[in-house]
Amino acid sequence: MxxxxxxxxxxxxxxxxxxxxxxxxxxxxxxxxxxxxxxxxxxxxxxxxxxxxxxxxxxxxxxxxxxxxxxxxxxxxxxxxxxxxxxEDDKEELVVAICMENEENFEKITPMEQYIFIYKMAPGNISLLEKLENPVYSDKKKLAIVLPKIFAEYNVNLFVSSQIGEGLKNSLISKGIKPMNVKKMTSLETLL
CATH class of the missing domain: 1.10.10 (Arc Repressor Mutant, subunit A)
Known part of the structure; x- marks a missing residue:
């Protein structure tokens, strides 16, 4: 058996x-x-x-x-x-990272913003997993080195930003994280 x-x-x-x-x-x-x-x-x-x-x-x-x-x-x-x-892809949910000044304001979503928000997104459901100080903002660390490492620790598989340089993009891809460049975002629901 x-x-x-x-x-x-x-x-x-x-x-x-x-x-x-x-x-x-x-x-x-x-x-x-x-x-x-x-x-x-x-x-x-x-x-x-x-x-x-x-x-x-x-x-x-x-x-x-x-x-x-x-x-x-x-x-x-x-x-x-x-x-x-x-x-085969058995995973229906996404773990998304967005760098912003605060949770309600999607006007500026660049890698240099004050906070990193990590969300779990499943069909019809969005929940905040973590809010972190962004070391790129506070300690002026190199974003292509720091952010992918943090995202990997939290199992992020999608990074959303209005600015993604080639160095960061390549670092994210090397960690299995999809970079998504969006020009304008009004809410998290627009990602679903």
């Missing part, structure tokens, strides 16, 4: 879910499970050790190793075989 699958903590939200080889018709398709792309994200993108990554996912290290091995096999098969690669 098979054991029941333990639940996994999945924080990474894939920005892109389909990859197709250019110039040829794919012969087949491989599908990465959400837990497999999470393992790739934690190990290969964030550079965590297997023990740390397993703890973040709430699973044992041997289970993490099996998930990672399957993910890498599927990616290799897709790339070498010219298959279409699809990623």
């Amino acid at each position: 098979a054991r029941t699958k333990s639940s996994r903590t999945l924080n990474f939200k894939p920005q892109y879910k389909k990859f197709v080889p250019e110039g040829v018709k794919p012969e087949g398709k491989v599908t990465l499970l959400h837990e497999e792309i999470e393992a790739i994200y934690l190990m290969d993108l964030l550079g965590l050790y297997q023990e740390e990554a397993a703890q973040k996912m709430g699973i044992s290290r041997p289970t993490f190793t099996r998930i990672l091995k399957n993910a890498r096999y599927k990616l290799s098969l897709g790339i070498v075989g010219g298959y279409k690669i699809e990623i």
